[in-house]
Amino acid sequence: MLKVEHLTKMFGGLAAVNDVSVTFETGKINAIIGPNGAGKSTFFNLISGLHQPTSGRILLDGVDVTTLPSDQVARLGVGRTFQTTNLFEQATVLDNLIVGHRLRTRSGLWDVLINSKRLQREEKAARDKAMEALEFVGLSHVAGQFIADITQEERKRVAFALALATDPKIVLLDEPAAGVNPEETVGFAALMRKMVDEKGLTVCLIEHKMDMIMSLADKIMVLDHGEKIAEGTPEEIRNNPVVIEAYLGGDEDAAA
Amino acid sequence: MNLFFQQIINGLTLGSIYGLVALGLTLVYGILHIPNFAHGALYMVGAFMSYFFMVDLGAHYWVAMAGSAAVVAILAILCERLVFHPLRNSPPIHDKIAAIGILLFLEAVVQMFWGSDFRRMSSPFNGILNFDGLIIPEQRLLIIVGAFALVVALQLFLRKTMTGATIIAMAQSRDGAFLVGIDANRVAMMTFAISGVLAAFAATLYAPINLVYPAMGHLVIMKAFVIIILGGMGSIPGAIVGGMIIGFAEALGGFYISTSYKDIIAFGLLVLILSVRPQGLFAKGAH
Amino acid sequence: MFKFASLLMTPAAKYLLLAFAILFPFFATNEYQVYVMASAFVWAIAVYGLNIITGFCGQLNLAHGGFFAIGAYTLGLLTADFGWSFWPAFLAALAMTAALGFLVGVVSLRLKEHYFAIFTLCVGFIIYLLIDKWEELTHGAIGVRDIAAPYGFGVVDFTETTPFYYLVLAFLVLAIWFMGRLSKSLLGRTFIAIRNGDELAQSLGINLMRNKILAFVLSTTYAGLAGALYAGMVRFIGPEEANINHTFDMITYLLVGGIGTIMGPLLGTVGIVWITQSLQFLEEYRMIIFGPLLVLLVIFFPRGIAGSFLTWMHHKSQALAPGKKRQESKVGTAQDREAQSNA
Numbered sequence: 001m002l003k004v005e006h007l008t009k010m011f012g013g014l015a016a017v018n019d020v021s022v023t024f025e026t027g028k029i030n031a032i033i034g035p036n037g038a039g040k041s042t043f044f045n046l047i048s049g050l051h052q053p054t055s056g057r058i059l060l061d062g063v064d065v066t067t068l069p070s071d072q073v074a075r076l077g078v079g080r081t082f083q084t085t086n087l088f089e090q091a092t093v094l095d096n097l098i099v100g101h102r103l104r105t106r107s108g109l110w111d112v113l114i115n116s117k118r119l120q121r122e123e124k125a126a127r128d129k130a131m132e133a134l135e136f137v138g139l140s141h142v143a144g145q146f147i148a149d150i151t152q153e154e155r156k157r158v159a160f161a162l163a164l165a166t167d168p169k170i171v172l173l174d175e176p177a178a179g180v181n182p183e184e185t186v187g188f189a190a191l192m193r194k195m196v197d198e199k200g201l202t203v204c205l206i207e208h209k210m211d212m213i214m215s216l217a218d219k220i221m222v223l224d225h226g227e228k229i230a231e232g233t234p235e236e237i238r239n240n241p242v243v244i245e246a247y248l249g250g251d252e253d254a255a256a
Numbered sequence: 257m258n259l260f261f262q263q264i265i266n267g268l269t270l271g272s273i274y275g276l277v278a279l280g281l282t283l284v285y286g287i288l289h290i291p292n293f294a295h296g297a298l299y300m301v302g303a304f305m306s307y308f309f310m311v312d313l314g315a316h317y318w319v320a321m322a323g324s325a326a327v328v329a330i331l332a333i334l335c336e337r338l339v340f341h342p343l344r345n346s347p348p349i350h351d352k353i354a355a356i357g358i359l360l361f362l363e364a365v366v367q368m369f370w371g372s373d374f375r376r377m378s379s380p381f382n383g384i385l386n387f388d389g390l391i392i393p394e395q396r397l398l399i400i401v402g403a404f405a406l407v408v409a410l411q412l413f414l415r416k417t418m419t420g421a422t423i424i425a426m427a428q429s430r431d432g433a434f435l436v437g438i439d440a441n442r443v444a445m446m447t448f449a450i451s452g453v454l455a456a457f458a459a460t461l462y463a464p465i466n467l468v469y470p471a472m473g474h475l476v477i478m479k480a481f482v483i484i485i486l487g488g489m490g491s492i493p494g495a496i497v498g499g500m501i502i503g504f505a506e507a508l509g510g511f512y513i514s515t516s517y518k519d520i521i522a523f524g525l526l527v528l529i530l531s532v533r534p535q536g537l538f539a540k541g542a543h
Numbered sequence: 544m545f546k547f548a549s550l551l552m553t554p555a556a557k558y559l560l561l562a563f564a565i566l567f568p569f570f571a572t573n574e575y576q577v578y579v580m581a582s583a584f585v586w587a588i589a590v591y592g593l594n595i596i597t598g599f600c601g602q603l604n605l606a607h608g609g610f611f612a613i614g615a616y617t618l619g620l621l622t623a624d625f626g627w628s629f630w631p632a633f634l635a636a637l638a639m640t641a642a643l644g645f646l647v648g649v650v651s652l653r654l655k656e657h658y659f660a661i662f663t664l665c666v667g668f669i670i671y672l673l674i675d676k677w678e679e680l681t682h683g684a685i686g687v688r689d690i691a692a693p694y695g696f697g698v699v700d701f702t703e704t705t706p707f708y709y710l711v712l713a714f715l716v717l718a719i720w721f722m723g724r725l726s727k728s729l730l731g732r733t734f735i736a737i738r739n740g741d742e743l744a745q746s747l748g749i750n751l752m753r754n755k756i757l758a759f760v761l762s763t764t765y766a767g768l769a770g771a772l773y774a775g776m777v778r779f780i781g782p783e784e785a786n787i788n789h790t791f792d793m794i795t796y797l798l799v800g801g802i803g804t805i806m807g808p809l810l811g812t813v814g815i816v817w818i819t820q821s822l823q824f825l826e827e828y829r830m831i832i833f834g835p836l837l838v839l840l841v842i843f844f845p846r847g848i849a850g851s852f853l854t855w856m857h858h859k860s861q862a863l864a865p866g867k868k869r870q871e872s873k874v875g876t877a878q879d880r881e882a883q884s885n886a
Contacts (some may be wrong), residue, residue, distance in 0.1 A: 070746060071749055082746075085743065086739045088738075098732055099729070099732040099749075112730050113724070119728065126729060166748060291657040293664075339838050343842060347601075348656055350841045350842075352657070353603070353794060354837065357833070357835065357837030361833075361835055361838075364830030364831040364834060368831065474787070481665070485658065527665070527669075530650070530651075534658070
């Protein structure tokens with residue numbers, strides 16, 4: 001449902017992403033892995049519209065979204081999380097999530113002035129959506145806590161909930177399990193499975209935790225120095241000598 | 257012809273002063289990512305310290321300049337330790353507000369001791385040099401030569417000493433610098449100290465041909481910001497070249513177009529450039 | 544303590560505050576006190592504007608004082624030089640500050656972070672310079688005299704302090720009312736999302752420029768409104784109104800009161816104005832205190848009075864409520880997962 005064709009991004013003379021083509025199928029969990037500096041985050045930024053590609057095309061369900069700015073891409077159904085999420089610390093978890101539904105609403109300044117029916121309707125809808133997203137990630141019990149008072153793992157789940165509240169078709173998760181212990185990582189993996197199974201979402205994630213990727217992903221794409229060097233199922237990737245070399249610098253025996 | 261030459265000299269003079277002030281500002285901004293709104297206040301304190309040493313204590317010009325530089329360097333280090341260091345992890349808006357707080361405080365303290373009147377400061381260099389019909393006031397020549405010497409000294413310091421190398425390392429890559437074991441605190445203090453010294457020298461050089469008053473830093477700091485946005489954050493050549501551009505624009509514009517509005521030239525340039533290129537003239541990738 | 548504090552949050556408390564404000568001129572011992580309170584209210588309105596762009600939206604606007612001055616001068620010049628009466632000139636002042644806010648916003652809000660603050664610092668200065676030097680239009684340093692006050696009716700004469708006090712109070716109530724509506728609404732939340740981070744806001748489908756410009760125009764209109772009221776109250780203005788110090792003052796009021804809160808601007812402004820009034824000798828050394836105050840606030844107390852109060856209230860109510868449930872369920876899930884992985 002997300003088709004990327006010959007995507008290239010140049011920064012000055014350096015190609016951060018170089019002629020990458022890939023298709024991400026609906027309802028699958030797709031992982032993007034690669035050594036540091038491989039261009040994975042840049043790739044996400046290109047898809048979500050934060051950067052404009054130098055060349056290439058991005059098609060979302062057949063619609064060309066290559067040149068669209070980030071907020072329009074979000075409206076078309078691309079949700080994402082970031083490596084660090086800045087939330088309003090001195091507000092409750094629920095309060096933070098209500099804005100997630102904003103992009104589906106149309107109320108403006110006038111509605112605020114006259115407290116229109118539309119505003120009331122949309123605010124209730126946003127609140128409901130926020131609650132629903134919170135329940136989905138299993139955090140209903142902290143709805144009334146300040147962000148400053150919840151744990152790191154819970155914050156990450158709030159970030160998921162925020163992306164979910166935008167009613168996306170596909171979610172891009174940038175290192176969702178970074179800084180989380182193994183037990184919690186399993187929890188996140190289960191959550192991602194749940195997103196696919198219960199909501200029919202397509203999940204795309206960047207991760208470094210191999211165990212998680214191997215057991216979770218339906219398809220893996222490997223980037224190195226901005227180029228796609230491999231693509232396939234976990235089995236195929238695990239045994240792919242090119243991938244092993246990229247990660248370990250040519251020591252084939254180490255992977256055995 | 258002579259008149260035009262005078263404006264050239266004026267341009268060089270102004271450019272030198274602006275360049276020195278912008279240089280201190282760009283070092284702090286480029287290396288520590290702090291827009292130090294209080295830099296103009298450091299400049300102003302530099303002038304008043306020189307005034308204090310020379311007029312109140314009767315010291316010689318050079319002694320006053322050195323003393324002022326020392327005082328302002330210490331003041332700058334205090335700012336870094338007491339204010340900016342605690343704020344290093346806060347949202348950027350807090351940096352800016354704190355800098356404003358420092359600015360207000362310094363101006364008020366100076367005003368408390370010396371009042372808000374305009375003061376004059378003299379220097380031993382109030383003669384005039386005559387090169388075959390081309391007239392150059394001594395102080396202006398001193399400014400131009402002094403600024404040049406300071407920039408050269410700074411470059412030598414940065415490139416030839418270990419301390420200087422650590423500053424350059426921090427500027428190029430914070431994380432890389434940490435990995436190599438560079439002490440961020442020392443670099444921060446040094447950077448602030450250098451910026452203070454440059455400001456104090458600039459102020460002391462300029463004071464004899466200008467006036468000394470508590471609000472004298474306002475205009476200078478704004479123009480310095482314009483310069484570093486034009487010349488690029490953390491770029492030493494950028495600060496110098498930018499300073500010269502603004503200096504000349506003001507000298508020539510002020511003389512040939514209008515003296516009342518000459519201050520607006522720098523800001524007009526800023527508005528123009530940022531309207532067209534929001535990331536400034538010399539941005540390295542995304543800001 | 545908590546019981547009393549939570550009373551402060553009820554609507555009744557707000558009506559009580561309003562009642563106090565309405566009755567204030569009768570408590571006041573002389574007209575000067577009413578004048579001081581009215582000035583405080585005027586500045587508070589301006590600070591509410593600052594709260595929208597800086598508090599909610601997170602963009603430090605250092606030209607805010609300049610827009611206050613534009614509001615004051617628009618009203619002043621139209622009534623004194625062109626013979627307009629108060630209310631048409633008032634509307635013109637609002638329109639002028641909104642329009643100029645829009646123009647400045649379009650150019651400046653594309654700038655990220657520090658650039659925006661620097662740019663607005665220069666814009667503020669340009670405004671001051673133009674007011675001071677463009678004598679044909681603004682009378683330069685001489686200032687504008689004989690500004691009209693609104694026409695009175697019956698016994699109400701707006702050239703007198705107390706009637707004007709009520710006029711200002713009415714606008715203040717309006718300003719606070721709108722701020723309250725804004726902060727809880729989707730629009731207010733949009734602004735806050737932008738403050739949390741441009742990229743995050745965009746990923747939530749928020750159009751940055753449109754919203755930032757809206758916040759900016761709202762804030763400059765507030766400033767212009769306050770400036771126009773100020774001009775009508777003091778009836779004589781000069782380039783001093785555009786001095787950057789006013790912007791710094793407003794930042795202090797906002798920070799002390801509580802940035803990003805509803806009652807913060809009012810508390811901070813009225814509080815500080817009255818404190819400096821009663822400590823008159825401090826007037827000269829105001830900045831010696833304000834300066835370090837700003838620094839200390841920003842390091843130790845960044846949420847100000849209202850913000851810290853709200854946070855304290857929240858924690859107290861959490862502690863008193865059955866929040867223990869939270870701890871248990873967390874342990875529960877961890878144990879569940881352990882059981883699963885062992886099976």
